[in-house]
Amino acid sequence: MKNLKIIVLSLLLALITSCSKDDAPITNVLSVTTDTPTGITERNAKFGGNVVSDGGSPVTRRGVCISLTPNPTIDDPNNDDVLEMGAGIGAFSETFTDLPSNTTGHVRAFATNATGTVYGENKTFTTLGGCPIINVTTDITIQTVWRPGNVYVINGTVTVTSTLNIQPGVVIKFGSAGNIDVINNGKILVEGTTANRVIFTSLKDDSVCGDTNGDGNTTTPQKGDWLNLYLNGGTGHIFEKCDFKYAGANDSGYRCAVLISVAGSSFSFDSCVFAHTANGTNFTGQFAFYGGAYMKDAAVSVFTNNIFYDNNIPIYINGSYSLNPNNSYFNPANPAQKNAKNCIWVYPDGGNNIAVSYNETEVPYVMDGYMQKATGSMNIGPGAIMKFPQGNTYGLNVINLSLDVTAFLTSIKDDVRGGDTNGDGSATSPAANDWYGYFNRNTNAWANGANILYAQN
Template sequence: MKTFRVQEKGFSGFLVFLVIILFTGMTLGMSADGPEDGYKVPTEVSGTITEDTIWTQEGSPYIVRTTVIVPEGIRITVEPGVRVHFVQNQGMIVRGTLEAIGSSSDPIIFTGTVELPGWWRSINIQNQGSAILKWCEVSFAGTSDQGAILKSGSGFLELSDSIVRRTAGDGLRISSGYSSFVSENNRFLYNTNGVRVGINVSFFDLTSNFAGNSRDVYLDGGTINTSVKWGASSSYSLFISGDITVVEDGRLEIAPGSVLKFDQNRRLFVRGYLEARGLKDQKIHFTDMRDNSVGGVLGGQDGAMPEPGWWRSINIQNEGSAFLEWCVISYAGRSDGAAILKAGTGSLTLQNAIVQNSSSEGLRIAAGYSLFEHGNNTYVNNAIGVRVGINASFFDLTTVFESNGIDVHLDGGTINTDVKWGAHSDYSVTVTGYITVADNARLEILPGTVVKFRQGLRLTISGSLFAKGEEGRQIYFTDIRDDSAGGDANRDQDSTSPEPGWWRSIMIQQNGTADFAWCVIGYAGLGDNAAIVKTSTGAVSISNSIIHNSSGDGLRIDNAAGGFQLSDSSVVQNLGAGLYYRSDGVHIKASVFTLNGIGIRMIANASLIVDDSTIVAANQVDIQVDGGTISSDVVWSVPGDISLFLGGYTSISRDGRLTLGAGTVVKLAQNTQIRVDGELVARGTENQQVFFTDLRDDSVGGDTNRDDDSSLPEPGWWRSIYVQNEGSADFEWCVISYAGSSDGTAISKSGSGSLKLVNSTIANTAGDGLRINGGYSLFQNENNVFSNNTNGVRVGINASFYDLGTIFEGNSVDVYLDGGNIDGSVKWGAGGDYSVVLAGDITIRPEGSLEILPGTVLRLTQ
C-alpha cells in the first residue's frame, strides 16, 4: 500500500510539471487574437485574500497554488461557469464569506489539477465564516482534511443544487457545534461518507441524492444538548457511528421517511426529548447497518445479513421523553435487553409503530411511575414483545403481536400505585413472578385481556383488583399452556396442555378488595389449594364469571367480612369444592356449580341460601357442611332436588341458631350427631318438607353419594338430633329417618328448653324415634307419624306425652314409658289404636300427679 502511494505521488508530480510546461508553451505561442484551440491562461491565486474579490469567467480557470485564506470581513464571489483547480494538498479556508452561485447551465467547478480522490484538501468554512455554494461541483478533495467541504463555527452554510463527488473522506462535514446549515437538492457521489454530521448539528435534507458512498450520512456519536434535527430521503440512510445521548436540555427531531442505521453495539440515550413522527407512507426506520431492505446499501458489508441484537437500544431514562409515531425499530436488543427502554418520570408515546427482530424485548417499561401512551403498534419476531416492570402500566387493546417468544411479559414485584393492564384478546399478558398489589394500590385489568401465569405463581391483592370484562370480551386468568385464549403463549404448538394446579391463586388478603365481572379463571390451585382465596376484610364480588379446573377449590372464602357476592357465574370442574367458605357472609345468586369434587362446601357456622336459579348438580358431592359449632344465626336453605351433606358432628351453642329452609334435604355422614344447646328451627311446608336422612337415601335429594343405588339406607346410620339443657327445637313438616346409631334415638329431648314437633315423620330409627328424657322439659307434639322405629316415642319419668292425633305404624312399641317416681304434674295420652307400654313400676309421690287422657290404652309389662 505504501509503495503504491509513493508511485502515485511521483506520477502526480510529473503531471503537475507537465501542466506547467504546457501552460507556458501555449502562452508563448499565443497571437494577439488568442489561440486557435481556445486555450486560456489560468489565473493563479494563493495565500490570504486581503480585499473583496470576484473570480470571473474571464479569469477562469483559477489555479490555487497554495491554500487560499478568506479572512473575516472579506468576501470572495465566484461567477457562474468558473473553474477552480487546486494543486495537490492545497485548499481554501473561509473565515469571511464565500459566495459561489452558479447555474444549471454554468455550474461552478472546484476540483483538483489532477482527477484523483484526495488530490487537494477542502473548502474549510470555519469560525464566523459563511458560504453559499449553489450549482457547484466539488470533486477529488479530501487529502489531510478528509473532507471536501468542512463546516465549523458559527457562520452560515448553504449548499444547494450541487455535486460533491470522489472525496477521499467526507463529501460534506458539519463539525460539532451550533452552526447554521442548509442543504438542498445536492448529489453526493462516490465519497467515503456523503455527509458527516458532528454532534449537536442538524442535518435535514429530504431532497439530496446519494450514490456510491460507503455511508450516505455519517452521524458522529456524542452528547446533544441543544435542538437538533435529522432527516434524509428514505432511499438513503443516516449512519449512527457511536453512542448518542440527548441530555436534559437537548432535543432531537427526526424527519418523516428517515432511515437511521446503527453500527454494531450502538445506542441512543434520551434524557431530554426525542421526536420521531413519521407518516403512514413515510415511516422512520431505526435498524441494523446491514439492513438493505430500507435506506439503500451501505458499503463494505460483503453480503452480511441483519440480525437481532446488532445494535443496543433507544434508551429513554430519567426525565427523558420520546414521541415515536409511524416508526420501524429493527434488529436491536444487544446488551440492553430491549429495542426501546423506558424508565424514569418522562413520557413515552409509541403509536402506529413496528418493533421487530429484537434479540430480547421489543419494548421494556421499567419499574416506576413512567407516563406511557401506546396504540396501534406491531411487535414481530422479538424474544418478548413488551416487558412491563412492576408499578408500570400497559394497556393497549389495539396493538398486534406476531411470532414473539412472549407477547407481553409482566415482571413480578409489589405494586404500590395505580396500575392498568390490557391487551387484545388474541394475545396474552404473561405473569412471570409473584405480584402483590399493596394496600392503597389498585390494579385494573381491561376487558378482553388474557393473563397467563408461569408455573407456581400467585397474584396477591392487599389493595384493590378491578377486573371487569364484558360479554364477549372476558378477562382470562389461566395457565401459560392454555391455547384456547390469548394464542399459543408458550409457542409449543399444542405439544403441552393446561392442567389443574399449574399456578397458585389470586389471593385477596388483609384489607384487599376485588371486583370480577365476565372473567374466566382456570387451572390454578397449586399450593394454595384454590383459584381465588379470600382472607381479607374487604368486599369481593364475582359476576358473570367462570372458575374452572382448579386442583383444589374454585373459590375459598376464609373470611367473608366485608361481604362476598357470587352471581350469574359458573364454578365447574374443580377437583376440590367449587366454593368453600369458612366464614359466614357469603351470598350466591343464579350460579352454576357442576362437575366439582364438591359443589359447595362450608363450615357449620355459615349460612347457605341457594335460590331456584342456582344449579348445583353432577358434583361428586353437591353441598357439604363440615361439622363444627354454630355460634351465630345461620340459615341453610337449598332446593329439594339436591341435598346438603352434613359431614360431621355439629353443635349449636347457647348463642347459636340454625334455621333450615322449606324443602331442604340434610343428609348426614355415618355416626353424625346434631347437638342443640341453642336453637334449631326446621319449618317445612306440606309440599316442601325438611329432611334429615341417611347419606345413602336416594329417595330425596338425589344420589348424594354417587353410587347408582349400590348402597341403601338403613336404621342406625347416623346418631341423633340431641336437644339438651336450654336448647330448643322447632320441627314442622319434617321427615327424620335412619338415625339411632350410638344414641339409640332420632330426636332426644332433655333440659328446660322447648321442643315442638308438628306434622312431622320420624321413621326407621334404630331405637326411639323420639326420646323425652326425664325432667320438666316443655314439649309440643301434634299430628306426627312415627314409623318403623324400635320405639315410636320413649318418655322418661316425670315427662309428659299426650297426643291423640299422632300416627304410629310399624314400631315395635308405639309409646314406651320409663318407670320411676313421679314428683311433678305429668300427663299421658295417645289414640286408642296405639299402645302405651309402661316399662317399670311407677310411684306417684305426694307432691306428684298423673293424668291419663280418655281413650288411652296403657299396657304394663310383666
C-alpha cells in the first residue's frame, strides 16, 4: 500500500512537471517588443523597443519602422521609414525628428538575425499642432476664400484686386518679405469669431498651426519678421476678431502692421489685436496701425474695441478723426505690458466744418505739428491729455476749442500726466517753452491756464 502511494505521487509530480514545461515561455526564438512612443511634439517623437531574446543567433539589426499605415515593415521603403538602432539584445530608443505635424502614424520595432526578421506590436501616435500648408504665390484676381484648417504662407507680395474672404480660424504666416497689398477694387473680408480668431503672424511662430517652417526650435518669432497689410484701394474692408503679430519689417521707412494709403480708408476694424510690431529709432512711420492723413472720418474708417501692446507707437490718425475710446493699449493677460510710446499720434489736419472730439483717457494724444482749424469745433474731454513735441512747429491754432477743466495741454516730456509718452524714461523733463502754445482764433490771442503747461506762448 505504501509503495502504491509512492507510485501515485511520483506520477502526479511528473504530470505537474510536464505541464509546467509546456506552459513556460519559449525563449529559444527571436523576440522583440515595441515601446509606446513618448516625447511627441509637432515634428518629433521618441521611438524604441526591446529585443527580449535573440533565439540563439546574434541580432545583427534592430530598430523601428514608421508609416502612415498600420504594421509597417522594413521591406516597403516607398511607404515606410526605417530607423536602425544598432544590434544585439536589450532595450533601444531614439528620437525621430522629421515627422509631419498634426498626423497620426504607426510604429513597430523589429529585430533581425540569421533566421529572419520579427516585429513587435503596432503602436499608434499622433503628432501635435500643424496645419496643411498652402503657399500663396499668385495674386488674388478673382473672388477667393481662405478656409480654416490650413496655414496660408506668404513669402513675397500678394496683390489683392478682387474679394478675398478669410474665414474664422484661418492662419496666415509671412516670411521676411511677405505682405498683402490691396489695390483698385480689391477687398478683404475677415470673419473671425471669439473661438476662432484669424491670425496674421510670422512664419517662425509655432504657437499656431505648429512648426510650419520645419525647423523645430531653431527659430522663434521676432518683431519685424514680416512687412505689413497695405490697404491702398477698395471699399468696405472688414477685419473682425483678428490678430496682427510680429510685423513691421522696414518698408521704405514705414514699420507698421497695417498701413493705410490714400485709397484704402474705407474699412472696419473691430476686436483686433496689434502686438509685437517692430520698434524703430524715431517717431516717423513707427506705428502698429498707420491711418495717417487718410484716417479722418469715423463713419468711413471704423475702429472699435481693438487692443495694442508691445508695439512702438500704437496708432496714427488724422486730427479730424474722433477715435472711439473703447480701444485699449495694454495686454489684457498682462496689464503691465503696454507700448514703448503709449499714445495716439495725431496728424495736424483740422478738417473743414468738422466737429472732432478727443475723449480717450487711457493714453494721451500727441499732436504731430501745428494744427490749424478755422472752421468746425474741437472738444478735448474730461481727463483727456494732449501732448506736443518740442519746438515752435507744434501747437494749436484753432477756433471753437472746448478744453475741459480736467484735461491738459502739455509737453511730450511731461511724464506726470499721461506717463512716459516719449519713451525715454527719466532722460528728459518738461520745461517752459517746450512747445509753441494754443492760439485761440475766437479771441485772437494765446490762451493760458492751469491746464496749459510748458508752452512758449
